[in-house]
Amino acid sequence: MKKLVCDRCGLELTEPEDIGMAYDGQYAWEAAATARGIQPRGIIPCKHYIRCGGEVRIVADNGFFWWRRWTARLFSR
Numbered sequence: 001m002k003k004l005v006c007d008r009c010g011l012e013l014t015e016p017e018d019i020g021m022a023y024d025g026q027y028a029w030e031a032a033a034t035a036r037g038i039q040p041r042g043i044i045p046c047k048h049y050i051r052c053g054g055e056v057r058i059v060a061d062n063g064f065f066w067w068r069r070w071t072a073r074l075f076s077r
């Protein structure tokens, strides 16, 4: 089981339409990132990119939960 999670704020994309949009948008993001001279970490920018600067990555759904909780605490200060 895989899901899409922001690497900064921990936002999860779980809705099928969100995931579909992410897969559709990944080429545009890659092209935009390359044009700006940066290496994309994830497949698309986070919905809260302006605030968190994160990118959405595909992660395995197990063994990740503790990390997400930890970062959520870190960034909720």
Ligand SMILES: [Zn+2]
Pocket (backbone or CB within 6 Å): 006, 007, 008, 009, 010, 011, 046, 047, 048, 049, 052, 053, 054, 055
């Ligand atoms: Zn984010």
